[in-house]
Every structure is written in structure tokens, then in C-alpha cells.
Amino acid sequence: MGHDHAHHHHHHSHNRLGITFLLNIVITVAQVIGGVISGSLALISDAIHNLSDGVAVLLAYIADRLGHREKTAKHSFGYKRAEILAAFINSLVLIAISFYLMIEAVDRFANPQEVDFKWMLGLGFLGFVANGFSVFLLHDDHDSNLNVKAAYLHLLGDALTSLAVIVGAVFIWAWGWTWIDPLVTLLISIYLLVHTYQLLKESTEILMQFAPSSIDPDVVKQKLEGVAGVKQVYHIHIWRLTDHSIHFEAHVELNADLQLSQTRSIDEAMNEVLHHDFNITHVTLQFEYSCQNGGKGC
Structure with missing residues (x-):
């Protein structure tokens, strides 16, 4: 039942991304034509923004499809990183x-x-309505992963920039201030830059396998070494496979030379700390005992 629900949800997500992509391409073509005819750089910049978001949505669609492919022996993590x-x-x-x-x-x-403000006004309004509809389509899925969230936020940005084009057209119509057109373009560009920086930073950190900024490895080490039976934890690696999947691996030196079956309670306690306190989803621990402790059998 749960699998059917997830499949149904993914199917809807694919369809919404597909519709959104087609809408973006239609808007882009219309705005490029209108921008060339009207001489509006703001309209062309909004068209390029829409085109980039159309590509973003297409990438999101392809990556979403790849991300839900089954794992294989060769691709043990599947294709989840396609989204990142x-x-x-x-x-x-x-x-x-x-x-x-x-x-x-x-x-x-x-x-x-x-x-020509008339083209700016008409096509700016078209962009605002179409992008607003795209935002509505993706709203329910925008927190599902970093990839869909990126597409959603870009489309939200598109709706706002189309609104800026409309405002610019009204100013040109009312007062003839043609300098409003490059000003709107500049504002759209700065918005795009600021908006995209965080996405680039987060996706780079995941691809570089950095520990999530929300997790301090020293704090993790301290908490794990507080588990009964643990002497020290070292060779710690924390990374994100995707934006929602955090992996952890480490060597664990024990206070006593235990049989493998006796380490189960320690393993469960350490997993509980990692899951509950740090939301770590995949854990690999290697238990060890040093003869320098002077233990039995050394």
C-alpha cells in the first residue's frame, strides 16, 4: 500500500514537472519574440530566466526519474545523486x-x-500567470528534495521577475522612463545571483562529501564516546548522499575485548544517538579492541 502511494506520488511529481517545462518553453519563445519586437531588455532577460528555469525543470524531471531507479550491484547507491x-x-x-x-x-x-511598453505589459502578465500556475503545480512537492525545491524556487523567482517587468512597463507607459527597463534587468540579475548562491553552495558541499553544516563532528564524537563500553571513536566520516540522506562511518575502540554478539547493545545505543540526535540515516561502525589495554588474550 505504502509503495503504491509513493509510486502514485512520484507519477504526479513527474507529470507536474513535465507540464511546468512545457509552460516555460511557451513563455520563453513568446517573451524572446516580444522582447526583440519591443526592444525591452527586461523582457528578454525574463525570457532567458524562464529558459534557464525550463532547463532546470527538465533536469529536475530527468533526475527525478533517475533517482527512483532501482539499485544494482554496480550502482549500489542507485542514481540518487543525479538530482544533486x-x-x-x-x-x-x-x-x-x-x-x-x-x-x-x-x-x-x-x-x-x-x-514598447505594450509588449512588455502583455508578455509580463503572461509570464506572471503561467509561472504562478507552475508554482502552484509544484507546491506540494517542493520539499521532497533539493532538486525539485530548486525548480520550485526558480519558478517562484520567475513569477516575481515577471511582476517586475509589469511594473517597469507601467512606469514607461505613465512617465516614459525607459531607464526603468535596464534597472529591472539589473534587479532581476542580482536577485538571480543571490538566489542561486545558496543552491550552488549546498549542492557543491554534497558533491564534495562535506559533513552537513548542521552537524559538528566533534559533538558527534563526544556523544558517541559517552556510550557505555566505548573507549574512543576515530576515523569519523560524515557526508550526504543526497539532501535527505546522511551517511556516517567510524572506527570504535571498546573498553573490553568482547565477542561480536556482545557488541550488539553498544551498536544499537550508538545508532540511536546518531539517528535521534543528528538525523543520520545510514551508519557503518567498525568495532576494535587494542591489546595496549592489557586485556585477556593479548
């Missing part, structure tokens, strides 16, 4: 686009051009 890789690639592309748009906006300040 997609988030990493997406963030790099967005940062590159942000810098490009900033350069274009500065150039437009120096060389202002006439802008």
Missing part, C-alpha cells in the same frame, strides 16, 4: 546568465533604446 548533479549544473548556468544580464543592463544604461 542537476541542481549543481543548474546553479552554474544561472550564475553565468546573471552576470551576462548585468553587463547587458549596464550597456543599456549607457546606450538607452526606445521600448
